[in-house]
Amino acid sequence: MLVVFRVDSSSNIGAGHLMRCLALASELRKEGKTIKFICRNLKGSLIEEIKYSGFSAIELEMNTENKASNNSEHLNFLEVTQQQDAKDCIKVLKRLKVDLLIVDHYGIGEDWHIYLQNYCEKLMVIDDLANRKYRCDILLDQTYKRRKEEYNGLVQRQCKLLLGPKYALLRSEFLKWREYSLHRRINSEFKKILITMGGADMNNVTEKVLIALEKSLPNNIEITVLMMKSMPYIENVMERARVMSCNTVVKINATNIAEIISNSDIVIGASGTSSMERFCLGVPSIQFSIAKNQNFSSKSFAEDNLVKLVTEVEQIHNLLVDPEVWMSDISNASSKICDGFGSQRILENI
Numbered sequence: 001m002l003v004v005f006r007v008d009s010s011s012n013i014g015a016g017h018l019m020r021c022l023a024l025a026s027e028l029r030k031e032g033k034t035i036k037f038i039c040r041n042l043k044g045s046l047i048e049e050i051k052y053s054g055f056s057a058i059e060l061e062m063n064t065e066n067k068a069s070n071n072s073e074h075l076n077f078l079e080v081t082q083q084q085d086a087k088d089c090i091k092v093l094k095r096l097k098v099d100l101l102i103v104d105h106y107g108i109g110e111d112w113h114i115y116l117q118n119y120c121e122k123l124m125v126i127d128d129l130a131n132r133k134y135r136c137d138i139l140l141d142q143t144y145k146r147r148k149e150e151y152n153g154l155v156q157r158q159c160k161l162l163l164g165p166k167y168a169l170l171r172s173e174f175l176k177w178r179e180y181s182l183h184r185r186i187n188s189e190f191k192k193i194l195i196t197m198g199g200a201d202m203n204n205v206t207e208k209v210l211i212a213l214e215k216s217l218p219n220n221i222e223i224t225v226l227m228m229k230s231m232p233y234i235e236n237v238m239e240r241a242r243v244m245s246c247n248t249v250v251k252i253n254a255t256n257i258a259e260i261i262s263n264s265d266i267v268i269g270a271s272g273t274s275s276m277e278r279f280c281l282g283v284p285s286i287q288f289s290i291a292k293n294q295n296f297s298s299k300s301f302a303e304d305n306l307v308k309l310v311t312e313v314e315q316i317h318n319l320l321v322d323p324e325v326w327m328s329d330i331s332n333a334s335s336k337i338c339d340g341f342g343s344q345r346i347l348e349n350i
Contacts, residue, residue: 001033001099002096002099003033003034003099004037004100004102007039007103009045011042011044011202014199016272016273022171023343024102025055027346027347028350035055036056037055039058040061041062044232079107093116098119098120100123101120103125110133113134122137123136124140124350133153135156139159139161139162141163142167142276143297144164162349166339168342171257175340185335190265191221192224193224194223195225197290198290199228204232204236210237213246216316217246217320219246223244224251226257258281265323269285270287271309279335284331286307287307287309288310
């Protein structure tokens with residue numbers, strides 16, 4: 001069985017789409033499936049991460065003559081028109097016998113799906129916006145509180161909907177570390193902070209957080225910062241870490257993410273796809289919504305006391321004056337949202 005993923009990563013898109021596809025690809029590979037990725041070589045692309053994970057990556061070049069120009073921020077993530085991207089993908093797929101085509105891209109919708117339907121047995125979409133029409137056999141949306149009714153009129157009646165965090169795509173390492181991490185919360189103390197703003201952080205929130213922490217933390221707190229090498233302000237953050245009074249370490253392209261999160265007492269991060277990683281491990285978090293597509297989830301998380309949501313870095317200070325007051329409640333509530341078995345449930349439905 002041949003499974004092909006169409007997904008991009010870049011300085012603008014971030015890494016979340018690619019990482020969740022890699023999680024599913026790894027599980028499919030365990031089942032004996034052949035996996036290929038199709039990605040456009042955008043600025044800040046993490047195509048090397050695909051190859052590092054042992055998968056084949058077919059690169060699409062930029063086509064300046066058919067560059068996208070659309071009022072939608074999400075459609076512009078594709079950086080070419082849907083028609084051009086479909087043509088580029090067809091050139092690849094017509095040489096293959098594709099059993100399942102999986103698309104995870106805000107810039108791709110129904111028009112693209114229709115073009116590609118004749119080049120695969122089944123088409124699956126991974127999305128979390130529910131804001132456009134889709135033409136697919138399976139649609140996965142792991143968004144917290146996502147309701148079936150929100151896809152009325154957007155998908156065809158025969159489309160199978162896989163909705164909610166029970167289908168969250170996490171790498172197997174998170175399930176491996178879940179028990180350890182949850183046990184660690186029983187008598188957790190506030191000693192270690194992890195800062196992770198996903199794979200983009202175009203507004204350099206990471207450095208702003210470090211500046212805020214410098215003013216409010218005792219010197220015995222340890223700080224770890226996770227960054228991708230494609231992030232634009234990496235040098236600024238590394239310089240800031242060097243002058244922090246707290247012991248501050250910046251880790252670039254770390255491969256043991258679950259272990260690092262599990263050994264943290266509080267995570268300060270973006271409300272993106274990595275939220276499910278923290279929920280699975282029961283790590284209490286202070287979150288920012290750093291992109292429009294994160295607003296719905298972050299608001300829902302905060303309403304149900306799954307995270308502490310802030311809009312300004314200055315608000316972090318009050319939360320860290322006596323964090324033990326809220327850490328346990330957040331940990332207990334969030335750990336019930338995602339159990340780490342999402343990928344296996346998806347395999348049962350493919």
